[in-house]
Amino acid sequence: MEVKLQNLTKKFPSRDKKKQEDVVAVNDFTFTIPDGKLIGLLGPSGCGKSTTLNLISGLQKPTGGRIFFGSDDVTTLPPEKRGIGLVFQNYALYPHLTVRQNIQFPLGNLKGKNKLSKQEMLDRAVSAAKLVQIEELMDRKPGELSGGQQQRVAIARALVKMPRVLLLDEPLSNLDARLRIQTREEIRRIQRETGITTIFVTHDQEEAMSISDMIVVMKEGIVQQIGRPQQVYDSPANLFVAKFLGTPPINVFQGKVRKGMLYIGEDAVLKLQGADSGEDREVYAAVRPEGFLLQEEGPLHCELSGIEVMGRDISVVSKNSASENPAIRAIIGAENGIHVERMLSAHPEKRTVRFALMPHKVFLFDKETEERIFVNPTEQMNGGRL
Amino acid sequence: MIEQSEMCVKDVKNSSADKESTDKNMCINGTDVGNAADKINGTDISNSTNKDIDTDISKDTNKNNGTNKGIGTHKSNGASNSKDGAGKDLLERIGSLKGWLYLLPAVLFLGAFMVYPLIDVFVYSFEEGYNSASQTYLGTGGYNYSYVLHDPYFLQAVKNTFILVIITVPLSTGIALLISVGLNSIKPLRNLFQTIYFLPYVTNTLAVGLVFMILFKKTPYTDGLINLLINWFGGSSVDFIDGPYWAKMFVLCFYTIWVVMPFKILILTSALASVNQDYYNAAKVDGTSKLRTFGRITLPMISPMIFYLVITGFIGAFKAYSDVVALFGTDLNAAKMNTIVGYIYDMLYGDSGGYPSYASAAAIILFAIILTITCINLLVSKRKVHY
Structure with missing residues (x-):
């Protein structure tokens, strides 16, 4: 089922009576979710992603705009008429009912010609349970299940009535790190198997990136960027998106463009090409951690503060006066790390590291608007100072 | 085990004087259970008082029998380092003494004002013709019970009390539930309504009784407000206070x-x-209907509270007395409106007073009734109440 949001807006009246301004939770959201896709709504807390989900579910009514499921306008329909399955952040499993009763609960609401016999209800509950692989837990109560199992029961309960759209509100936030990775794979698998258009809300960018077909990054009710996860990561539309995606976070520097050249501090780091590259201006230069190359003669000079070893790779932590982040983290392969450590032990007094930057890992943003400046940083520079 | 006990010893040595005793006791318990790690960390503080006693008892038996059980593992480990062992023993003693000291005020008060009177009443109920002034009695036996159980006034009181309980507990809980659900589903003025509904609770029983007298009592001058209403709807006046039993x-x-x-x-x-x-x-x-939501979700969710109210409601209604006095005055036997507690009071102090033995017997019967009903309630609630 294709879900179409058209200029969707939700305003809440301000608590503060002196201020007449409304709080805008969702601002003019227009987006069409293709049929059968898994969409991640991503943003920091308070960005309106949960409100968007509630609007789609019908638990809240929009102040403006329309919602379509396929060709049906569902904007004014109550939640139960929309054919949605909703999984709550805390799962909202009924604690006094067994897993079987929980899963069957939505089926018991069917009336008239849709009414199911007991055997049909049981069959559907069992097939939903099989889908999420909890069929052996059917007679337990939710209190006797682990967090991951509860999550599966909640998903089974949402799926049992065969919804047109499945909505998940922070589905993994109550799980521990290991379970989270396992469960998100599970969500992906269930979504693939059922082919139900699924929208889930998360504040964890890694979660959204790893399983979504598309992610929608939101900030303060406004959609910042929509796209495939890798595409958004590789080409952020603005500084916020660049900062929000990726761990460790992107390194932001105060930069200058002079004569087609990008300077960070005093160092000329990249040669620029493109429409806007001729203009001299102040910019934010953001460099992905994996965009640093450790080179003896690299153009970017940084003061080394330490090395963090994380198994697969190593991050070189350093400082630069032009950096917006308190510490610059450059991720390099572990084999280079040995080289770094050897270098450090050989010259303990040497506290300067020099990096070259990979052009496609560097993004420039306007200092005022924080919007992306689309220039192509092309060539690496070898030395050269302002 | 060795590691655990070493940790304990270290704990005792390192911790400040105040903490010593608790750490100590927890360690001992830990060794008993064989799962010291949790307890040593002091996660189980709420249980520590109880366990204090346990430890103390087990320690005493150890001393007396000269055998090492329970804390034995501990001691034998300590023995390898005799100085530590001796210090530990002393600390143990101080620790458990402290525990008892903390318990003492509560134990004293509960013993003097709850346990002793309870036992005393039980004893009186078997002493025939006990006189509280001279502290004498004629003999012992079950005569008091037989007298009370054959007393028509008592039987009337039991009947009244049971009718009161059976009618008021379900009705009041049901109506309260309806009102609460109503209150819960309105937003504006909810607090105002809540306050209004709560007002009777802070009003004196006798004052409320007075109001009810005005509403219901039939005097030579007026038939009362309720009779006025009945008359409006074409009924004839009823004397609610001095009239028919129903x-x-x-x-x-x-x-x-x-x-x-x-x-x-x-x-x-x-x-x-x-x-x-x-x-x-x-x-x-x-798409759950309102009714199904209420029956399948709301009610089970609040069932523990409902059963709490039913149990306390039963107990409260069985002990009704002041309400009856407020409405019908003190001569309840004549009005045929006596309750069990009223009967006990009358036996002690009323016109027919001066019979503490009968009063005690009636009190014990009431106690037995309430105990039985509460047990039944708890059994039912175990099956019906969730969580």
Whole structure:
């Protein structure tokens, strides 16, 4: 089922009576979710992603705009008429009912010609349970299940009535790190198997990136960027998106463009090409951690503060006066790390590291608007100072 | 085990004088259970007082028998380092002594004002013709019980009490539930209504009784407000206070329900408010009807509170007395409106007073009735109440 949001807006009246301004939770959201896709709504807390989900579910009514499921306008329909399955952040499993009763609960609401016999209800509950692989837990109560199992029961309960759209509100936030990775794979698998258009809300960018077909990054009710996860990561539309995606976070520097050249501090780091590259201006230069190359003669000079070893790779932590982040983290392969450590032990007094930057890992943003400046940083520079 | 006990020893040595005793006791318990790690960390503080006693007892038996059980593992480990072992013994002693010291005030007060009187009443109930002034009695036996159980006044009181309980407890709880659900589903003025509903709770029983007298009593000058209403609808006046038995019982039940309702509403509204909104949202998304939501979700969710109210309601109604006095005055036997507690009071101090033995026997019977009913309640609730 294709879900179409058209200029969707939700305003809440301000608590503060002196201020007449409304709080805008969702601002003019227009987006069409293709049929059968898994969409991640991503943003920091308070960005309106949960409100968007509630609007789609019908638990809240929009102040403006329309919602379509396929060709049906569902904007004014109550939640139960929309054919949605909703999984709550805390799962909202009924604690006094067994897993079987929980899963069957939505089926018991069917009336008239849709009414199911007991055997049909049981069959559907069992097939939903099989889908999420909890069929052996059917007679337990939710209190006797682990967090991951509860999550599966909640998903089974949402799926049992065969919804047109499945909505998940922070589905993994109550799980521990290991379970989270396992469960998100599970969500992906269930979504693939059922082919139900699924929208889930998360504040964890890694979660959204790893399983979504598309992610929608939101900030303060406004959609910042929509796209495939890798595409958004590789080409952020603005500084916020660049900062929000990726761990460790992107390194932001105060930069200058002079004569087609990008300077960070005093160092000329990249040669620029493109429409806007001729203009001299102040910019934010953001460099992905994996965009640093450790080179003896690299153009970017940084003061080394330490090395963090994380198994697969190593991050070189350093400082630069032009950096917006308190510490610059450059991720390099572990084999280079040995080289770094050897270098450090050989010259303990040497506290300067020099990096070259990979052009496609560097993004420039306007200092005022924080919007992306689309220039192509092309060539690496070898030395050269302002 | 060795590691654990070493940790204990270290704990004792390192911790400040105050902490020593608790750490100590926890360690011992830990070794007993064989799962010291949790306890050593002091996660189980709430249990520490109870365990204090356990430890103390087990320690005493160890001393007396000269055998090492329970804390034995501990001691034998300590023995390898005799100095530590001796220090530990002393600390153990001080620790358990301290535990008893902390318990002492509560034990003293509970013993003097609850346990002793209870036993005393039980003893009196078997002493025939006990005189509290001279502290003498004629003999012992079950005569008091036989007398009380054959006393028509007592039987009337039992009948009255049971009618009161059976009518008021379900009715008041049911009505309170309806009002609470109503209150919970309105937003504006909810607090105002809550306050209004709570007012009877803070009003004196006798003052409320006075109001009910004005409403119901028939005097030579006026038939009372309720009779006025009855007359309007074409009925004839009824004397609710001095009239037929059912009329008096009606007033009593009405009054009792009215008095106990505020507390129940208060408890139930807070119970309803504490049900997570997500359950209702989940039910709503699934298209659950209002009635099914109430029956399958709301009621089970607040069932612990409902049963709490039913149990305390039963106990409260069985102990009814002041309400009856407020409505019908002190000569309850004549009005045929006596309750069990009223009967006990009359036996002790009333016109027919001066019979502490009979009063004790009646009190023990009441105690037995309440105990039985409460046990039945708990058994039922175990099956019906969730969690």
